[in-house]
Amino acid sequence: MGKLLEVNNLSISFTQYVQGLNRHDSKVISDLTIEVDESEIVAVLGSSGSGKSLLAHSILGILPYNSKVTGEIKYKGQVLDQELKEQIRGKEISLIPQSVNYLDPLMKVSEQAIGECEDEKEHAERKIIQREVFNKYGLDESVDDLYPFELSGGMARKVLLSTALVRDPTLLIADEPTPGLDKKSVEETIKDIKNLKDHGKGVLLITHEIDVALKTADRIAIFYSGYVIEINTVENFKDAEKVLHPYSKALINSLPKNGFKLTEGVQPLDEVPGCPYYENCPIRLDKCANSKPQLEEHESIMIRCFNYKGVNDGA
Ligand SMILES: Nc1ncnc2c1ncn2[C@@H]1O[C@H](COP(=O)(O)OP(=O)(O)OP(=O)(O)O)[C@@H](O)[C@H]1O
Ligand SMILES: [Mg+2]
Structure with a gap:
Protein backbone atom coordinates (compact mmCIF):
# COMPACT_ATOMS: atom_id res chain seq x y z
CA MET A 1 0.00 0.00 0.00
CA GLY A 2 1.28 3.43 -0.88
CA LYS A 3 1.70 6.11 1.71
CA LEU A 4 -0.80 8.93 1.31
CA LEU A 5 0.08 11.16 4.23
CA GLU A 6 3.30 11.40 6.22
CA VAL A 7 3.66 13.83 9.08
CA ASN A 8 7.21 13.91 10.39
CA ASN A 9 8.29 15.58 13.62
CA LEU A 10 5.66 18.28 13.40
CA SER A 11 5.71 20.93 16.11
CA ILE A 12 3.38 23.89 16.36
CA SER A 13 3.75 26.78 18.75
CA PHE A 14 2.03 30.10 19.20
CA THR A 15 3.67 33.38 19.98
CA GLN A 16 1.61 35.38 22.36
CA TYR A 17 2.21 38.70 24.02
CA VAL A 18 1.35 38.66 27.67
CA GLN A 19 1.24 41.87 29.68
CA GLY A 20 2.31 44.21 26.97
CA LEU A 21 5.57 43.22 25.32
CA ASN A 22 6.35 40.01 27.14
CA ARG A 23 6.67 37.40 24.42
CA HIS A 24 5.64 33.90 25.34
CA ASP A 25 5.90 30.89 23.04
CA SER A 26 3.54 28.07 23.87
CA LYS A 27 4.08 24.74 22.19
CA VAL A 28 0.82 22.95 21.44
CA ILE A 29 2.03 20.10 19.24
CA SER A 30 5.41 18.50 19.81
CA ASP A 31 7.44 16.20 17.58
CA LEU A 32 4.37 14.60 16.06
CA THR A 33 4.83 11.72 13.65
CA ILE A 34 1.94 9.91 12.01
CA GLU A 35 1.15 8.22 8.68
CA VAL A 36 -1.95 7.32 6.72
CA ASP A 37 -1.74 4.73 3.93
CA GLU A 38 -4.06 4.13 1.01
CA SER A 39 -7.09 2.10 2.12
CA GLU A 40 -6.47 2.97 5.72
CA ILE A 41 -8.39 4.76 8.44
CA VAL A 42 -6.24 6.18 11.20
CA ALA A 43 -8.05 7.58 14.20
CA VAL A 44 -6.51 10.36 16.25
CA LEU A 45 -7.86 10.06 19.75
CA GLY A 46 -7.22 12.63 22.44
CA SER A 47 -9.05 14.75 24.93
CA SER A 48 -10.03 18.37 24.43
CA GLY A 49 -7.11 20.72 23.85
CA SER A 50 -4.61 17.98 22.99
CA GLY A 51 -3.93 19.49 19.53
CA LYS A 52 -6.12 17.39 17.24
CA SER A 53 -7.68 20.22 15.24
CA LEU A 54 -4.35 21.99 14.87
CA LEU A 55 -2.94 18.85 13.26
CA ALA A 56 -5.87 18.90 10.80
CA HIS A 57 -5.41 22.60 10.11
CA SER A 58 -1.68 22.27 9.53
CA ILE A 59 -2.27 19.55 6.91
CA LEU A 60 -4.80 21.78 5.14
CA GLY A 61 -2.67 24.93 5.49
CA ILE A 62 -5.24 26.91 7.49
CA LEU A 63 -3.38 27.56 10.74
CA PRO A 64 -3.73 31.01 12.32
CA TYR A 65 -1.11 33.62 11.40
CA ASN A 66 0.57 33.63 14.83
CA SER A 67 1.51 29.95 14.67
CA LYS A 68 5.05 28.70 14.16
CA VAL A 69 5.47 25.33 12.50
CA THR A 70 8.46 23.02 12.17
CA GLY A 71 8.67 19.53 10.75
CA GLU A 72 7.46 18.13 7.47
CA ILE A 73 4.17 17.01 5.94
CA LYS A 74 4.16 14.92 2.75
CA TYR A 75 1.29 13.91 0.51
CA LYS A 76 1.98 10.96 -1.82
CA GLY A 77 5.68 11.39 -1.13
CA GLN A 78 5.71 15.07 -2.09
CA VAL A 79 6.39 17.77 0.49
CA LEU A 80 3.17 19.68 1.13
CA ASP A 81 4.16 23.33 1.03
CA GLN A 82 1.59 26.10 1.39
CA GLU A 83 1.15 26.42 -2.38
CA LEU A 84 0.41 22.72 -2.86
CA LYS A 85 -1.89 22.70 0.16
CA GLU A 86 -3.96 25.49 -1.36
CA GLN A 87 -3.96 23.77 -4.74
CA ILE A 88 -5.33 20.44 -3.55
CA ARG A 89 -7.45 21.26 -0.52
CA GLY A 90 -11.14 20.72 -1.00
CA LYS A 91 -10.27 18.43 -3.90
CA GLU A 92 -7.70 15.68 -3.26
CA ILE A 93 -7.59 16.46 0.44
CA SER A 94 -10.89 17.31 2.07
CA LEU A 95 -11.68 18.46 5.55
CA ILE A 96 -14.82 17.88 7.55
CA PRO A 97 -14.25 20.77 9.95
CA GLN A 98 -15.13 20.53 13.61
CA SER A 99 -17.00 23.83 13.60
CA VAL A 100 -19.93 24.82 11.41
CA ASN A 101 -18.36 28.30 11.30
CA TYR A 102 -16.33 27.01 8.36
CA PRO A 169 -11.29 13.11 -1.84
CA THR A 170 -8.26 10.82 -1.91
CA LEU A 171 -7.50 11.80 1.67
CA LEU A 172 -10.24 12.83 4.07
CA ILE A 173 -9.46 14.61 7.30
CA ALA A 174 -12.56 14.26 9.46
CA ASP A 175 -12.37 16.47 12.55
CA GLU A 176 -15.01 15.21 15.00
CA PRO A 177 -17.56 14.37 12.29
CA THR A 178 -20.16 12.68 14.50
CA PRO A 179 -21.01 14.66 17.68
CA GLY A 180 -24.51 16.12 17.65
CA LEU A 181 -25.68 13.84 14.85
CA ASP A 182 -28.67 11.52 15.18
CA LYS A 183 -27.92 7.80 15.43
CA LYS A 184 -28.80 7.09 11.81
CA SER A 185 -26.47 9.82 10.53
CA VAL A 186 -23.66 8.59 12.77
CA GLU A 187 -24.02 5.12 11.23
CA GLU A 188 -24.20 6.69 7.75
CA THR A 189 -21.02 8.69 8.41
CA ILE A 190 -19.12 5.65 9.62
CA LYS A 191 -20.33 3.73 6.56
CA ASP A 192 -19.18 6.51 4.22
CA ILE A 193 -15.78 6.72 5.87
CA LYS A 194 -15.35 2.95 5.51
CA ASN A 195 -16.57 3.18 1.95
CA LEU A 196 -13.78 5.65 1.12
CA LYS A 197 -11.30 3.20 2.56
CA ASP A 198 -12.74 0.35 0.47
CA HIS A 199 -12.09 2.50 -2.59
CA GLY A 200 -8.41 2.92 -1.77
CA LYS A 201 -8.73 6.28 -0.04
CA GLY A 202 -7.17 7.29 3.27
CA VAL A 203 -8.91 8.83 6.25
CA LEU A 204 -7.57 10.65 9.28
CA LEU A 205 -10.44 10.45 11.73
CA ILE A 206 -10.16 12.88 14.61
CA THR A 207 -12.32 12.06 17.57
CA HIS A 208 -12.48 11.97 21.32
CA GLU A 209 -14.95 9.10 21.23
CA ILE A 210 -13.04 5.88 21.67
CA ASP A 211 -16.01 3.76 20.55
CA VAL A 212 -16.22 5.61 17.20
CA ALA A 213 -12.48 5.04 16.75
CA LEU A 214 -12.81 1.34 17.63
CA LYS A 215 -15.76 0.88 15.24
CA THR A 216 -14.19 2.67 12.32
CA ALA A 217 -10.40 2.74 12.28
CA ASP A 218 -7.57 0.36 11.43
CA ARG A 219 -5.05 2.06 13.67
CA ILE A 220 -5.43 4.49 16.54
CA ALA A 221 -2.99 7.23 17.46
CA ILE A 222 -3.32 8.50 21.00
CA PHE A 223 -2.65 12.21 21.59
CA TYR A 224 -1.67 13.42 24.99
CA SER A 225 -0.84 17.05 25.60
CA GLY A 226 0.32 17.62 22.01
CA TYR A 227 2.37 14.41 21.83
CA VAL A 228 1.56 11.15 20.09
CA ILE A 229 2.18 8.66 22.86
CA GLU A 230 1.12 5.45 21.10
CA ILE A 231 0.01 4.24 17.67
CA ASN A 232 -1.44 0.75 17.74
CA THR A 233 -3.94 -1.41 15.85
CA VAL A 234 -7.64 -1.36 16.65
CA GLU A 235 -7.41 -5.07 17.42
CA ASN A 236 -4.91 -4.37 20.18
CA PHE A 237 -7.00 -1.45 21.43
CA LYS A 238 -9.77 -3.85 22.34
CA ASP A 239 -7.64 -5.21 25.16
CA ALA A 240 -5.85 -3.11 27.82
CA GLU A 241 -3.17 -5.83 28.05
CA LYS A 242 -2.22 -5.33 24.41
CA VAL A 243 -1.60 -1.60 24.47
CA LEU A 244 1.68 -0.34 25.84
CA HIS A 245 1.26 3.14 27.26
CA PRO A 246 -0.27 3.50 30.74
CA TYR A 247 -2.54 6.29 29.40
CA SER A 248 -3.83 4.00 26.63
CA LYS A 249 -4.56 1.34 29.25
CA ALA A 250 -6.41 3.90 31.35
CA LEU A 251 -8.46 4.98 28.31
CA ILE A 252 -9.54 1.41 27.59
CA ASN A 253 -10.37 0.84 31.24
CA SER A 254 -12.57 3.94 31.18
CA LEU A 255 -14.96 2.38 28.65
CA PRO A 256 -18.44 1.69 30.05
CA LYS A 257 -18.03 -2.04 29.64
CA ASN A 258 -14.90 -1.87 31.79
CA GLY A 259 -16.66 0.03 34.56
CA PHE A 260 -15.60 3.63 33.79
CA LYS A 261 -12.31 3.57 35.65
CA LEU A 262 -11.50 7.13 34.65
CA THR A 263 -8.01 8.56 34.62
CA GLU A 264 -7.24 11.15 37.20
CA GLY A 265 -5.46 14.43 36.75
CA VAL A 266 -5.25 16.87 33.85
CA GLN A 267 -2.95 17.16 30.88
CA PRO A 268 -0.25 19.79 31.36
CA LEU A 269 -0.91 22.95 29.36
CA ASP A 270 2.64 24.22 29.44
CA GLU A 271 5.75 22.52 28.18
CA VAL A 272 7.13 20.24 30.90
CA PRO A 273 10.78 19.13 31.14
CA GLY A 274 10.01 15.41 31.15
CA CYS A 275 7.29 13.04 30.01
CA PRO A 276 3.93 14.86 29.68
CA TYR A 277 2.21 11.96 31.49
CA TYR A 278 4.64 12.02 34.41
CA GLU A 279 2.26 13.50 37.00
CA ASN A 280 -0.42 10.88 36.37
CA CYS A 281 1.74 7.87 35.54
CA PRO A 282 1.52 4.75 37.70
CA ILE A 283 4.77 3.27 36.32
CA ARG A 284 6.96 6.39 36.16
CA LEU A 285 10.69 6.25 36.67
CA ASP A 286 12.85 8.96 38.20
CA LYS A 287 14.28 9.91 34.81
CA CYS A 288 10.77 10.53 33.39
CA ALA A 289 10.60 13.77 35.40
CA ASN A 290 13.37 15.42 33.43
CA SER A 291 13.86 13.65 30.13
CA LYS A 292 11.43 13.02 27.32
CA PRO A 293 10.94 9.59 25.80
CA GLN A 294 11.05 9.50 21.97
CA LEU A 295 8.45 7.75 19.84
CA GLU A 296 9.98 4.34 19.14
CA GLU A 297 8.91 1.20 17.35
CA HIS A 298 8.20 -1.99 19.23
CA GLU A 299 6.79 -4.92 17.22
CA SER A 300 5.04 -2.54 14.77
CA ILE A 301 3.61 -0.49 17.64
CA MET A 302 4.81 3.10 18.04
CA ILE A 303 5.30 3.97 21.70
CA ARG A 304 6.63 6.95 23.65
CA CYS A 305 7.46 5.67 27.13
CA PHE A 306 10.69 4.75 28.96
CA ASN A 307 8.98 2.05 30.98
CA TYR A 308 6.39 0.44 28.74
CA LYS A 309 7.75 -2.98 29.44
CA GLY A 310 6.80 -2.27 33.04
CA VAL A 311 10.31 -3.10 34.13
CA ASN A 312 11.83 -0.61 36.51
CA ASP A 313 15.41 -0.49 35.30
CA GLY A 314 16.40 1.78 38.17
CA ALA A 315 17.28 4.65 35.86
N1 LIG B 1 -4.79 30.59 17.68
C1 LIG B 1 -4.33 30.04 18.80
N2 LIG B 1 -3.50 30.72 19.63
C2 LIG B 1 -3.02 30.17 20.77
N3 LIG B 1 -3.30 28.91 21.18
C3 LIG B 1 -4.13 28.19 20.41
C4 LIG B 1 -4.70 28.70 19.19
N4 LIG B 1 -5.47 27.73 18.63
C5 LIG B 1 -5.41 26.67 19.48
N5 LIG B 1 -4.61 26.93 20.55
C6 LIG B 1 -4.32 26.02 21.66
O1 LIG B 1 -3.82 24.81 21.14
C7 LIG B 1 -4.27 23.69 21.90
C8 LIG B 1 -4.82 22.62 21.00
O2 LIG B 1 -5.98 23.10 20.36
P1 LIG B 1 -6.87 22.18 19.40
O3 LIG B 1 -8.01 23.03 18.93
O4 LIG B 1 -6.03 21.56 18.35
O5 LIG B 1 -7.40 21.05 20.41
P2 LIG B 1 -8.33 19.81 20.10
O6 LIG B 1 -7.59 18.59 20.48
O7 LIG B 1 -8.86 19.90 18.71
O8 LIG B 1 -9.52 20.04 21.16
P3 LIG B 1 -11.09 19.72 21.03
O9 LIG B 1 -11.24 18.26 21.31
O10 LIG B 1 -11.71 20.57 22.09
O11 LIG B 1 -11.53 20.09 19.65
C9 LIG B 1 -5.28 24.25 22.90
O12 LIG B 1 -4.67 24.31 24.16
C10 LIG B 1 -5.60 25.62 22.37
O13 LIG B 1 -5.88 26.50 23.45
MG1 LIG C 1 -10.66 20.11 17.91
Whole structure:
Protein backbone atom coordinates (compact mmCIF):
# COMPACT_ATOMS: atom_id res chain seq x y z
CA MET A 1 0.00 0.00 0.00
CA GLY A 2 1.28 3.43 -0.88
CA LYS A 3 1.70 6.11 1.71
CA LEU A 4 -0.80 8.93 1.31
CA LEU A 5 0.08 11.16 4.23
CA GLU A 6 3.30 11.40 6.22
CA VAL A 7 3.66 13.83 9.08
CA ASN A 8 7.21 13.91 10.39
CA ASN A 9 8.29 15.58 13.62
CA LEU A 10 5.66 18.28 13.40
CA SER A 11 5.71 20.93 16.11
CA ILE A 12 3.38 23.89 16.36
CA SER A 13 3.75 26.78 18.75
CA PHE A 14 2.03 30.10 19.20
CA THR A 15 3.67 33.38 19.98
CA GLN A 16 1.61 35.38 22.36
CA TYR A 17 2.21 38.70 24.02
CA VAL A 18 1.35 38.66 27.67
CA GLN A 19 1.24 41.87 29.68
CA GLY A 20 2.31 44.21 26.97
CA LEU A 21 5.57 43.22 25.32
CA ASN A 22 6.35 40.01 27.14
CA ARG A 23 6.67 37.40 24.42
CA HIS A 24 5.64 33.90 25.34
CA ASP A 25 5.90 30.89 23.04
CA SER A 26 3.54 28.07 23.87
CA LYS A 27 4.08 24.74 22.19
CA VAL A 28 0.82 22.95 21.44
CA ILE A 29 2.03 20.10 19.24
CA SER A 30 5.41 18.50 19.81
CA ASP A 31 7.44 16.20 17.58
CA LEU A 32 4.37 14.60 16.06
CA THR A 33 4.83 11.72 13.65
CA ILE A 34 1.94 9.91 12.01
CA GLU A 35 1.15 8.22 8.68
CA VAL A 36 -1.95 7.32 6.72
CA ASP A 37 -1.74 4.73 3.93
CA GLU A 38 -4.06 4.13 1.01
CA SER A 39 -7.09 2.10 2.12
CA GLU A 40 -6.47 2.97 5.72
CA ILE A 41 -8.39 4.76 8.44
CA VAL A 42 -6.24 6.18 11.20
CA ALA A 43 -8.05 7.58 14.20
CA VAL A 44 -6.51 10.36 16.25
CA LEU A 45 -7.86 10.06 19.75
CA GLY A 46 -7.22 12.63 22.44
CA SER A 47 -9.05 14.75 24.93
CA SER A 48 -10.03 18.37 24.43
CA GLY A 49 -7.11 20.72 23.85
CA SER A 50 -4.61 17.98 22.99
CA GLY A 51 -3.93 19.49 19.53
CA LYS A 52 -6.12 17.39 17.24
CA SER A 53 -7.68 20.22 15.24
CA LEU A 54 -4.35 21.99 14.87
CA LEU A 55 -2.94 18.85 13.26
CA ALA A 56 -5.87 18.90 10.80
CA HIS A 57 -5.41 22.60 10.11
CA SER A 58 -1.68 22.27 9.53
CA ILE A 59 -2.27 19.55 6.91
CA LEU A 60 -4.80 21.78 5.14
CA GLY A 61 -2.67 24.93 5.49
CA ILE A 62 -5.24 26.91 7.49
CA LEU A 63 -3.38 27.56 10.74
CA PRO A 64 -3.73 31.01 12.32
CA TYR A 65 -1.11 33.62 11.40
CA ASN A 66 0.57 33.63 14.83
CA SER A 67 1.51 29.95 14.67
CA LYS A 68 5.05 28.70 14.16
CA VAL A 69 5.47 25.33 12.50
CA THR A 70 8.46 23.02 12.17
CA GLY A 71 8.67 19.53 10.75
CA GLU A 72 7.46 18.13 7.47
CA ILE A 73 4.17 17.01 5.94
CA LYS A 74 4.16 14.92 2.75
CA TYR A 75 1.29 13.91 0.51
CA LYS A 76 1.98 10.96 -1.82
CA GLY A 77 5.68 11.39 -1.13
CA GLN A 78 5.71 15.07 -2.09
CA VAL A 79 6.39 17.77 0.49
CA LEU A 80 3.17 19.68 1.13
CA ASP A 81 4.16 23.33 1.03
CA GLN A 82 1.59 26.10 1.39
CA GLU A 83 1.15 26.42 -2.38
CA LEU A 84 0.41 22.72 -2.86
CA LYS A 85 -1.89 22.70 0.16
CA GLU A 86 -3.96 25.49 -1.36
CA GLN A 87 -3.96 23.77 -4.74
CA ILE A 88 -5.33 20.44 -3.55
CA ARG A 89 -7.45 21.26 -0.52
CA GLY A 90 -11.14 20.72 -1.00
CA LYS A 91 -10.27 18.43 -3.90
CA GLU A 92 -7.70 15.68 -3.26
CA ILE A 93 -7.59 16.46 0.44
CA SER A 94 -10.89 17.31 2.07
CA LEU A 95 -11.68 18.46 5.55
CA ILE A 96 -14.82 17.88 7.55
CA PRO A 97 -14.25 20.77 9.95
CA GLN A 98 -15.13 20.53 13.61
CA SER A 99 -17.00 23.83 13.60
CA VAL A 100 -19.93 24.82 11.41
CA ASN A 101 -18.36 28.30 11.30
CA TYR A 102 -16.33 27.01 8.36
CA LEU A 103 -19.40 27.33 6.13
CA ASP A 104 -19.39 30.46 4.00
CA PRO A 105 -22.27 32.58 5.32
CA LEU A 106 -22.79 34.29 1.96
CA MET A 107 -23.11 31.22 -0.23
CA LYS A 108 -25.99 28.78 -0.73
CA VAL A 109 -25.10 25.45 0.77
CA SER A 110 -25.44 23.45 -2.45
CA GLU A 111 -23.00 25.78 -4.22
CA GLN A 112 -20.49 25.36 -1.37
CA ALA A 113 -20.70 21.61 -1.77
CA ILE A 114 -20.31 21.77 -5.54
CA GLY A 115 -17.33 24.09 -5.23
CA GLU A 116 -16.04 26.67 -7.69
CA CYS A 117 -16.58 25.43 -11.20
CA GLU A 118 -16.67 27.45 -14.43
CA ASP A 119 -17.37 24.53 -16.75
CA GLU A 120 -21.13 24.09 -17.14
CA LYS A 121 -21.00 20.37 -17.89
CA GLU A 122 -18.79 19.64 -14.91
CA HIS A 123 -20.99 21.80 -12.71
CA ALA A 124 -24.06 19.79 -13.78
CA GLU A 125 -22.23 16.53 -13.03
CA ARG A 126 -21.19 17.72 -9.60
CA LYS A 127 -24.72 18.93 -8.93
CA ILE A 128 -26.00 15.37 -9.45
CA ILE A 129 -23.46 13.97 -6.99
CA GLN A 130 -24.21 16.76 -4.49
CA ARG A 131 -27.92 15.89 -4.59
CA GLU A 132 -27.19 12.18 -4.10
CA VAL A 133 -24.93 12.83 -1.09
CA PHE A 134 -27.33 15.36 0.46
CA ASN A 135 -30.22 12.92 0.00
CA LYS A 136 -28.32 10.19 1.77
CA TYR A 137 -28.02 12.42 4.81
CA GLY A 138 -31.71 13.36 4.71
CA LEU A 139 -31.13 16.85 3.25
CA ASP A 140 -33.93 17.28 0.70
CA GLU A 141 -33.99 19.64 -2.26
CA SER A 142 -35.38 22.52 -0.24
CA VAL A 143 -32.04 22.65 1.61
CA ASP A 144 -30.02 23.35 -1.56
CA ASP A 145 -30.95 27.02 -1.74
CA LEU A 146 -30.57 27.77 1.95
CA TYR A 147 -27.79 29.86 3.44
CA PRO A 148 -25.89 28.57 6.49
CA PHE A 149 -27.77 30.81 8.95
CA GLU A 150 -31.02 29.11 7.93
CA LEU A 151 -29.78 25.65 8.97
CA SER A 152 -30.25 23.95 12.32
CA GLY A 153 -27.06 22.73 14.02
CA GLY A 154 -27.64 19.13 12.94
CA MET A 155 -28.36 20.10 9.33
CA ALA A 156 -25.23 22.28 9.22
CA ARG A 157 -23.11 19.33 10.37
CA LYS A 158 -24.63 17.16 7.65
CA VAL A 159 -23.89 19.85 5.06
CA LEU A 160 -20.23 19.93 6.20
CA LEU A 161 -20.03 16.17 5.90
CA SER A 162 -21.65 16.04 2.48
CA THR A 163 -19.51 18.91 1.22
CA ALA A 164 -16.33 17.00 2.07
CA LEU A 165 -17.60 13.90 0.27
CA VAL A 166 -18.98 15.45 -2.95
CA ARG A 167 -15.51 15.98 -4.42
CA ASP A 168 -14.51 12.37 -3.75
CA PRO A 169 -11.29 13.11 -1.84
CA THR A 170 -8.26 10.82 -1.91
CA LEU A 171 -7.50 11.80 1.67
CA LEU A 172 -10.24 12.83 4.07
CA ILE A 173 -9.46 14.61 7.30
CA ALA A 174 -12.56 14.26 9.46
CA ASP A 175 -12.37 16.47 12.55
CA GLU A 176 -15.01 15.21 15.00
CA PRO A 177 -17.56 14.37 12.29
CA THR A 178 -20.16 12.68 14.50
CA PRO A 179 -21.01 14.66 17.68
CA GLY A 180 -24.51 16.12 17.65
CA LEU A 181 -25.68 13.84 14.85
CA ASP A 182 -28.67 11.52 15.18
CA LYS A 183 -27.92 7.80 15.43
CA LYS A 184 -28.80 7.09 11.81
CA SER A 185 -26.47 9.82 10.53
CA VAL A 186 -23.66 8.59 12.77
CA GLU A 187 -24.02 5.12 11.23
CA GLU A 188 -24.20 6.69 7.75
CA THR A 189 -21.02 8.69 8.41
CA ILE A 190 -19.12 5.65 9.62
CA LYS A 191 -20.33 3.73 6.56
CA ASP A 192 -19.18 6.51 4.22
CA ILE A 193 -15.78 6.72 5.87
CA LYS A 194 -15.35 2.95 5.51
CA ASN A 195 -16.57 3.18 1.95
CA LEU A 196 -13.78 5.65 1.12
CA LYS A 197 -11.30 3.20 2.56
CA ASP A 198 -12.74 0.35 0.47
CA HIS A 199 -12.09 2.50 -2.59
CA GLY A 200 -8.41 2.92 -1.77
CA LYS A 201 -8.73 6.28 -0.04
CA GLY A 202 -7.17 7.29 3.27
CA VAL A 203 -8.91 8.83 6.25
CA LEU A 204 -7.57 10.65 9.28
CA LEU A 205 -10.44 10.45 11.73
CA ILE A 206 -10.16 12.88 14.61
CA THR A 207 -12.32 12.06 17.57
CA HIS A 208 -12.48 11.97 21.32
CA GLU A 209 -14.95 9.10 21.23
CA ILE A 210 -13.04 5.88 21.67
CA ASP A 211 -16.01 3.76 20.55
CA VAL A 212 -16.22 5.61 17.20
CA ALA A 213 -12.48 5.04 16.75
CA LEU A 214 -12.81 1.34 17.63
CA LYS A 215 -15.76 0.88 15.24
CA THR A 216 -14.19 2.67 12.32
CA ALA A 217 -10.40 2.74 12.28
CA ASP A 218 -7.57 0.36 11.43
CA ARG A 219 -5.05 2.06 13.67
CA ILE A 220 -5.43 4.49 16.54
CA ALA A 221 -2.99 7.23 17.46
CA ILE A 222 -3.32 8.50 21.00
CA PHE A 223 -2.65 12.21 21.59
CA TYR A 224 -1.67 13.42 24.99
CA SER A 225 -0.84 17.05 25.60
CA GLY A 226 0.32 17.62 22.01
CA TYR A 227 2.37 14.41 21.83
CA VAL A 228 1.56 11.15 20.09
CA ILE A 229 2.18 8.66 22.86
CA GLU A 230 1.12 5.45 21.10
CA ILE A 231 0.01 4.24 17.67
CA ASN A 232 -1.44 0.75 17.74
CA THR A 233 -3.94 -1.41 15.85
CA VAL A 234 -7.64 -1.36 16.65
CA GLU A 235 -7.41 -5.07 17.42
CA ASN A 236 -4.91 -4.37 20.18
CA PHE A 237 -7.00 -1.45 21.43
CA LYS A 238 -9.77 -3.85 22.34
CA ASP A 239 -7.64 -5.21 25.16
CA ALA A 240 -5.85 -3.11 27.82
CA GLU A 241 -3.17 -5.83 28.05
CA LYS A 242 -2.22 -5.33 24.41
CA VAL A 243 -1.60 -1.60 24.47
CA LEU A 244 1.68 -0.34 25.84
CA HIS A 245 1.26 3.14 27.26
CA PRO A 246 -0.27 3.50 30.74
CA TYR A 247 -2.54 6.29 29.40
CA SER A 248 -3.83 4.00 26.63
CA LYS A 249 -4.56 1.34 29.25
CA ALA A 250 -6.41 3.90 31.35
CA LEU A 251 -8.46 4.98 28.31
CA ILE A 252 -9.54 1.41 27.59
CA ASN A 253 -10.37 0.84 31.24
CA SER A 254 -12.57 3.94 31.18
CA LEU A 255 -14.96 2.38 28.65
CA PRO A 256 -18.44 1.69 30.05
CA LYS A 257 -18.03 -2.04 29.64
CA ASN A 258 -14.90 -1.87 31.79
CA GLY A 259 -16.66 0.03 34.56
CA PHE A 260 -15.60 3.63 33.79
CA LYS A 261 -12.31 3.57 35.65
CA LEU A 262 -11.50 7.13 34.65
CA THR A 263 -8.01 8.56 34.62
CA GLU A 264 -7.24 11.15 37.20
CA GLY A 265 -5.46 14.43 36.75
CA VAL A 266 -5.25 16.87 33.85
CA GLN A 267 -2.95 17.16 30.88
CA PRO A 268 -0.25 19.79 31.36
CA LEU A 269 -0.91 22.95 29.36
CA ASP A 270 2.64 24.22 29.44
CA GLU A 271 5.75 22.52 28.18
CA VAL A 272 7.13 20.24 30.90
CA PRO A 273 10.78 19.13 31.14
CA GLY A 274 10.01 15.41 31.15
CA CYS A 275 7.29 13.04 30.01
CA PRO A 276 3.93 14.86 29.68
CA TYR A 277 2.21 11.96 31.49
CA TYR A 278 4.64 12.02 34.41
CA GLU A 279 2.26 13.50 37.00
CA ASN A 280 -0.42 10.88 36.37
CA CYS A 281 1.74 7.87 35.54
CA PRO A 282 1.52 4.75 37.70
CA ILE A 283 4.77 3.27 36.32
CA ARG A 284 6.96 6.39 36.16
CA LEU A 285 10.69 6.25 36.67
CA ASP A 286 12.85 8.96 38.20
CA LYS A 287 14.28 9.91 34.81
CA CYS A 288 10.77 10.53 33.39
CA ALA A 289 10.60 13.77 35.40
CA ASN A 290 13.37 15.42 33.43
CA SER A 291 13.86 13.65 30.13
CA LYS A 292 11.43 13.02 27.32
CA PRO A 293 10.94 9.59 25.80
CA GLN A 294 11.05 9.50 21.97
CA LEU A 295 8.45 7.75 19.84
CA GLU A 296 9.98 4.34 19.14
CA GLU A 297 8.91 1.20 17.35
CA HIS A 298 8.20 -1.99 19.23
CA GLU A 299 6.79 -4.92 17.22
CA SER A 300 5.04 -2.54 14.77
CA ILE A 301 3.61 -0.49 17.64
CA MET A 302 4.81 3.10 18.04
CA ILE A 303 5.30 3.97 21.70
CA ARG A 304 6.63 6.95 23.65
CA CYS A 305 7.46 5.67 27.13
CA PHE A 306 10.69 4.75 28.96
CA ASN A 307 8.98 2.05 30.98
CA TYR A 308 6.39 0.44 28.74
CA LYS A 309 7.75 -2.98 29.44
CA GLY A 310 6.80 -2.27 33.04
CA VAL A 311 10.31 -3.10 34.13
CA ASN A 312 11.83 -0.61 36.51
CA ASP A 313 15.41 -0.49 35.30
CA GLY A 314 16.40 1.78 38.17
CA ALA A 315 17.28 4.65 35.86
N1 LIG B 1 -4.79 30.59 17.68
C1 LIG B 1 -4.33 30.04 18.80
N2 LIG B 1 -3.50 30.72 19.63
C2 LIG B 1 -3.02 30.17 20.77
N3 LIG B 1 -3.30 28.91 21.18
C3 LIG B 1 -4.13 28.19 20.41
C4 LIG B 1 -4.70 28.70 19.19
N4 LIG B 1 -5.47 27.73 18.63
C5 LIG B 1 -5.41 26.67 19.48
N5 LIG B 1 -4.61 26.93 20.55
C6 LIG B 1 -4.32 26.02 21.66
O1 LIG B 1 -3.82 24.81 21.14
C7 LIG B 1 -4.27 23.69 21.90
C8 LIG B 1 -4.82 22.62 21.00
O2 LIG B 1 -5.98 23.10 20.36
P1 LIG B 1 -6.87 22.18 19.40
O3 LIG B 1 -8.01 23.03 18.93
O4 LIG B 1 -6.03 21.56 18.35
O5 LIG B 1 -7.40 21.05 20.41
P2 LIG B 1 -8.33 19.81 20.10
O6 LIG B 1 -7.59 18.59 20.48
O7 LIG B 1 -8.86 19.90 18.71
O8 LIG B 1 -9.52 20.04 21.16
P3 LIG B 1 -11.09 19.72 21.03
O9 LIG B 1 -11.24 18.26 21.31
O10 LIG B 1 -11.71 20.57 22.09
O11 LIG B 1 -11.53 20.09 19.65
C9 LIG B 1 -5.28 24.25 22.90
O12 LIG B 1 -4.67 24.31 24.16
C10 LIG B 1 -5.60 25.62 22.37
O13 LIG B 1 -5.88 26.50 23.45
MG1 LIG C 1 -10.66 20.11 17.91
